[in-house]
Structures are given as C-alpha cells and as structure tokens.
Amino acid sequence: MLWELWKNRCGARFDQQYRRPADIIQSIKLYIGFALGKMTFKTDQSLATYQLLHSYGFTYHTTAKRMKLVRWIPPLVDFYLNVDGASKGNPGICGGGGCIRDKHGKILLAFANFYGVGNNIIAETRALCDGLRLAHFLGVRLSAIYSDSSTLVHSIQKGKCSNWHIHHWWRPSRDLLQGKSTILSHVFRETNQVADRLANHAISSRCNGIFWGFHRLPYACKGPLLIDRSGLMNIRLI
Structure with missing residues (x-):
C-alpha cells in the first residue's frame, strides 16, 4: 500500500513504465523534436508559433522559396x-x-x-x-x-x-x-x-x-x- 502511494506521488505510468514527471516531459520533447526534424513545411509559420517552439528548444524546416516571373x-x-x-x-x-x-x-x-x-x-x-x-x-x-x-x-x-x-x-x-x-x-x-x-x-x-x-x-x-x-x-x- 505504501509502495503504491509512493509511486503515485513520485511518478506516473508512461510507455508501460512508472517514470518521474521530468523524465516523461523530456521523452515527449525528444519525440516532438525528432518528428519536427523529419518534417518540412511548405510555408513559414507565424512569429508567435516560431517563438513558442524556440522557447521549448524546437526548430523546424521549410522548403526554400523559388521566384517565378509571370x-x-x-x-x-x-x-x-x-x-x-x-x-x-x-x-x-x-x-x-x-x-x-x-x-x-x-x-x-x-x-x-x-x-x-x-x-x-x-x-x-x-x-x-x-x-x-x-x-x-x-x-x-x-x-x-x-x-x-x-x-x-x-x-x-x-x-x-x-x-x-x-x-x-x-x-x-x-x-x-x-x-x-x-x-x-x-x-x-x-x-x-x-x-x-x-x-x-x-x-x-x-x-x-x-x-x-x-x-x-x-x-x-x-x-x-x-x-x-x-x-x-x-x-x-x-
């Protein structure tokens, strides 16, 4: 009983394991950073979105724009x-x-x-x-x-x-x-x-x-x- 209470106070279930909240947050950030690294956006995001992502240490890639004269x-x-x-x-x-x-x-x-x-x-x-x-x-x-x-x-x-x-x-x-x-x-x-x-x-x-x-x-x-x-x-x- 005391063991269960201690686990509930100090951690949570994540990936079928009991882990500390800080470790869970770090894993989520790692997964998001990995996903963003594999993605390429066609358009630039807004300045607010960029600042929010940057505050969490994330970066993203956009395709280079080419000019066409018409x-x-x-x-x-x-x-x-x-x-x-x-x-x-x-x-x-x-x-x-x-x-x-x-x-x-x-x-x-x-x-x-x-x-x-x-x-x-x-x-x-x-x-x-x-x-x-x-x-x-x-x-x-x-x-x-x-x-x-x-x-x-x-x-x-x-x-x-x-x-x-x-x-x-x-x-x-x-x-x-x-x-x-x-x-x-x-x-x-x-x-x-x-x-x-x-x-x-x-x-x-x-x-x-x-x-x-x-x-x-x-x-x-x-x-x-x-x-x-x-x-x-x-x-x-x-």
Whole structure:
C-alpha cells in the first residue's frame, strides 16, 4: 500500500513504465523534436508559433522559396476574358468580376457583380457565368478565358460539376463553351489582378456595375491594368 502511494506521488505510468514527471516531459520533447526534424513545411509559420517552439528548444524546416516571373499575355486574335471571384469568409459576402481585353491590352468592358452570401467556389463560378453571358450577349468572340480557380477550370474541362451548390451557374457556363474553339485555362493569381480587383470592388460597393473602357474603371483596377499592358513581370514565390 505504501509502495503504491509512493509511486503515485513520485511518478506516473508512461510507455508501460512508472517514470518521474521530468523524465516523461523530456521523452515527449525528444519525440516532438525528432518528428519536427523529419518534417518540412511548405510555408513559414507565424512569429508567435516560431517563438513558442524556440522557447521549448524546437526548430523546424521549410522548403526554400523559388521566384517565378509571370505576366499577362495578350491574345493573338479576338479577345481574352479574365474572371475572378472573391469571398470575405467561407462562407461570407462574395462578389465576382471580369474584363474583356484585346490584343493590345486595351479593355473593351469590365463587370463587377455582388452576390451576397456565398463561398469562394460559388463566387468563382458565378463570375465565369456572368462573363460568358455578357460576351455572348454582346457578340464578342473570345479566343481564351482565364480563371485562377484550378478547381473550377478542371471541373469544366472534365465536364463534372464538383459541387451541387454551383450547378445553377456551372451548367450554363459549360453550355456556352461547348462547340466553340474558346480555351478555358487556369492562370496564376498574379496575372489575374484586374479581375481580382473588380471582384473586391463588387464586395466593397455591394452593387453591380459594367464599365466601358479604361476611364470608367474603378480606380483600384487601373494600376494592375497598366502593368498588364506594359508587359511588366510579376513575381510569384513557389
């Protein structure tokens, strides 16, 4: 009886053995340090996380970032459509935007539509649908369409709707693309900045709008548009 009381006061069961708390803590730290040494994180952790780990004597490794230069490439013929969706929360209030440009990078028109409450994939799909419907209504021939949502692009290419919530806009988008030589492609976010700014403008203004030409664009969209027209490169870390 006295032996059991002494063990309960001075130690605890760990790895099927009774050990002192200090030894248990040391073993746990050893296991955590060994696990972190074998892991490589894709992104850096926050400063608070780093300081906490460092205070316990832990270190971690991250993959080295490489720079890739990317830019918007103008169409050889006809027009390009860039679209993007944005959501402040997932779900949260969301909006979409897009622009149609010619081979000189000049904007024919742009749109920014507020969608209310939704998520990212709903905003992306609705923006694509709105852009395609607008181009179809105006009779604009599109040689390519760009979106930075790989999920949406792959679902359209494979002909399989990835989420039943988006089917209402996914189906018309696919129908408008069928039988045409228009190419739907995924692009990096850095080359889709004009559409991104338009989507965020729709959220901040909470209204719908169509903008004809450069001078009618929201101010926040003009800078990225000029960068695209100039052919300047954007830096992407991969």
